[in-house]
Amino acid sequence: MMMTSTQSVGASKAPILQAKNLVKRFGRVTALDHCDFELYPGEILAVIGDNGAGKSTLIKAISGALIPDAGQVYLDGEQVHFSSPLDARKQGIETVYQQLAMSPALSIADNMFMGRELRKPGFMGQVLRQLDRPAMESFAREKLNELGLMTIQNIRQPVETLSGGQRQGVAVARAAAFGSRVIILDEPTAALGVKESRRVLELICEVRARGIPIVLISHNMPHVFEVADRIHVHRLGKRLCVLDPADYSMSDAVAFMTGAKEPETDTAGV
Amino acid sequence: MTNSDSNRSTNESSVASASDTVASFEDDRTGFIKKLQHTLHLNPSLVPLVVLLLSIAVFGLLLGTRFFSPFALTLILQQVQIVGIIAAAQSLIILTAGIDLSVGATMVLSSVVMGQFTFRYGIPVPVSIFCGLLCGMLCGMISGMLVSRVKLPPFIVTLGMWQIVLATNFLYSKNETIRAQDIETHAPLLQFFGTKIELGGAVLTYGVVFMVLLAFVLAYALRHTAWGRHVYAVGDDKEAAELSGVKTGRVILSVYMLSGLICAFAGWALIGRLGSVSPTAGQLSNIESITAVVIGGISLFGGRGSILGTLYGALIVGVFTLGLRLMGADAQWTYLLIGVLIIGAVAVDQWIRRATV
Numbered sequence: 104m105m106m107t108s109t110q111s112v113g114a115s116k117a118p119i120l121q122a123k124n125l126v127k128r129f130g131r132v133t134a135l136d137h138c139d140f141e142l143y144p145g146e147i148l149a150v151i152g153d154n155g156a157g158k159s160t161l162i163k164a165i166s167g168a169l170i171p172d173a174g175q176v177y178l179d180g181e182q183v184h185f186s187s188p189l190d191a192r193k194q195g196i197e198t199v200y201q202q203l204a205m206s207p208a209l210s211i212a213d214n215m216f217m218g219r220e221l222r223k224p225g226f227m228g229q230v231l232r233q234l235d236r237p238a239m240e241s242f243a244r245e246k247l248n249e250l251g252l253m254t255i256q257n258i259r260q261p262v263e264t265l266s267g268g269q270r271q272g273v274a275v276a277r278a279a280a281f282g283s284r285v286i287i288l289d290e291p292t293a294a295l296g297v298k299e300s301r302r303v304l305e306l307i308c309e310v311r312a313r314g315i316p317i318v319l320i321s322h323n324m325p326h327v328f329e330v331a332d333r334i335h336v337h338r339l340g341k342r343l344c345v346l347d348p349a350d351y352s353m354s355d356a357v358a359f360m361t362g363a364k365e366p367e368t369d370t371a372g373v
Numbered sequence: 374m375t376n377s378d379s380n381r382s383t384n385e386s387s388v389a390s391a392s393d394t395v396a397s398f399e400d401d402r403t404g405f406i407k408k409l410q411h412t413l414h415l416n417p418s419l420v421p422l423v424v425l426l427l428s429i430a431v432f433g434l435l436l437g438t439r440f441f442s443p444f445a446l447t448l449i450l451q452q453v454q455i456v457g458i459i460a461a462a463q464s465l466i467i468l469t470a471g472i473d474l475s476v477g478a479t480m481v482l483s484s485v486v487m488g489q490f491t492f493r494y495g496i497p498v499p500v501s502i503f504c505g506l507l508c509g510m511l512c513g514m515i516s517g518m519l520v521s522r523v524k525l526p527p528f529i530v531t532l533g534m535w536q537i538v539l540a541t542n543f544l545y546s547k548n549e550t551i552r553a554q555d556i557e558t559h560a561p562l563l564q565f566f567g568t569k570i571e572l573g574g575a576v577l578t579y580g581v582v583f584m585v586l587l588a589f590v591l592a593y594a595l596r597h598t599a600w601g602r603h604v605y606a607v608g609d610d611k612e613a614a615e616l617s618g619v620k621t622g623r624v625i626l627s628v629y630m631l632s633g634l635i636c637a638f639a640g641w642a643l644i645g646r647l648g649s650v651s652p653t654a655g656q657l658s659n660i661e662s663i664t665a666v667v668i669g670g671i672s673l674f675g676g677r678g679s680i681l682g683t684l685y686g687a688l689i690v691g692v693f694t695l696g697l698r699l700m701g702a703d704a705q706w707t708y709l710l711i712g713v714l715i716i717g718a719v720a721v722d723q724w725i726r727r728a729t730v
Contacts, residue, residue, distance in 0.1 A: 168616065187618075187620075188615075188616055188617075188618055189618040189620075192618055198616075200616050202612070202613065202616075203613070204612075204613040204614075204616035204617045205610075205613055205617070206605065206606040206609040206610055206613055206614060206617075206676065207609060207610065208605065208609050208676050208677050209602065209605055209606060209609065213602055214617070217602070217603075217606055217614070217617040217618065217619060218603075218617050218618030218619050219618065220599035220602065222599070231593075231597075231598075232598045232599070232600070233597045233598065234597055234598060234599060234602070236597075261414075261415075
């Protein structure tokens with residue numbers, strides 16, 4: 104029963120992002136213990152787990168922020184080696200980190216293009232290396248508009264003048280604008296109020312509607328059960344099982360997560 | 374990290390209390406003070422500019438044409454040129470949330486290399502100058518490597534480099550001064566930056582022109598190139614910059630190397646200013662450069678401020694120094710007032726930061 108949804112998705116399509124046997128140790132702590140991971144095209148995969156289960160390490164290992172000690176990562180069936188987040192981004196994997204990775208004093212447009220700025224054509228751009236501000240700003244405005252975030256009035260305002268939800272919105276818009284293949288969101292609603300969380304969840308669904316698969320790491324069971332297509336339960340550094348939210352309740356998920364309940368044996372082969 | 378976390382938690386609470394978007398929340402509070410705070414936040418060099426213009430006006434009123442003459446005003450420029458150039462280098466480092474205590478020592482060692490290479494080994498002057506510039510860049514590169522690769526704190530690295538470079542300077546130069554007349558007759562190129570341009574009563578030197586040009590070039594690079602944006606991002610939140618795909622190590626290394634090179638240019642300009650090459654010159658440059666940067670409104674916590682602010686900061690110090698001297702005041706008054714300005718500038722910086730969220 105537990106496997107039905109995964110099999111139906113898995114049978115029709117190959118995973119777009121896959122990890123096998125990932126291991127990551129920090130000194131004597133094993134954060135990832137031969138962990139597997141699969142993400143299929145067009146889905147929202149939630150990753151849940153207790154504090155310290157190694158969710159963030161898993162995400163960092165597949166997004167290039169950490170280099171795993173062992174194991175392989177496959178993108179569209181091809182093995183990839185990311186040595187920095189930039190490598191992963193070049194392959195179309197965008198990550199929105201828990202700490203948002205924004206420079207508070209810089210503008211929205213500057214932040215959206217951080218690390219991949221556009222330069223003016225011709226002499227100004229090639230010799231004087233001048234940034235193409237108008238192009239960057241209009242692109243940023245367009246992307247925020249697409250995701251219905253135009254309560255933000257001025258694209259030049261520094262990010263620190265935005266509310267938590269707006270910042271999250273900008274971070275998601277940045278990921279959606281450049282993430283052509285996979286978007287990873289680490290605890291996107293953790294720091295937000297009820298209203299702003301709702302807006303971010305809507306954003307996530309809008310991104311899925313455009314066909315981009317999403318990995319959603321979250322502690323918030325109602326949010327996970329609301330948007331996820333599958334739920335990857337992480338415990339003690341590895342994948343415990345994958346759940347179909349239609350078949351299980353939130354309390355089951357929490358029980359698996361904390362070890363209060365063990366999944367049926369056949370899930371090990373997912 | 375803790376900074377952004379606390380930001381976020383305050384966001385949360387303010388969001389909870391505000392009924393709708395933050396935009397409307399802010400609109401309730403648009404008083405004059407709030408607007409001022411916001412304007413200063415966007416243009417951090419406005420404060421030093423206003424202070425500079427005010428101090429020129431006040432000394433002008435008190436001293437009349439003795440101060441308010443092309444000669445006196447350009448004299449200020451000549452007096453601050455070295456500190457101005459060094460402070461530009463210091464600004465770059467401080468923008469990345471670092472600090473460079475070795476700027477003065479790097480400057481002096483570079484000038485000594487230029488002089489000694491010419492006079493001790495008889496190397497052609499342009500080559501000696503090139504070696505001096507290279508020497509400055511190398512000093513910056515060592516600091517930069519230690520900060521970006523070995524991940525040592527900039528304060529400690531440059532505190533060590535200060536001693537190392539200064540000692541190297543004394544050991545290598547054997548504490549010898551090269552006299553101005555010798556340089557003038559044998560290697561005038563070393564005094565290039567001392568060349569005077571006279572326009573009416575105004576007297577400028579190439580060193581002054583270089584300082585102003587340098588400030589504008591750096592201002593352009595910081596505002597309009599990706600590199601400049603990365604410098605700010607690294608100073609603002611290094612980890613966030615790294616996660617956004619900025620190669621922070623490379624940015625930091627480039628900043629220290631550029632800063633070392635600028636210090637070497639300051640060393641060249643120093644020969645022009647003094648006429649001679651002296652290994653004991655520029656002992657106060659470290660403190661003076663940091664003073665100019667702080668008064669210029671650049672945040673010591675990195676990521677905020679502008680290079681033009683630093684130029685204004687250096688000029689403010691120059692205006693006070695000359696103005697008080699012309700008034701016949703004890704030189705200690707200058708230091709006292711500079712001290713007040715430093716504390717005032719940092720207080721304003723903190724106040725501007727509080728404007729955010």
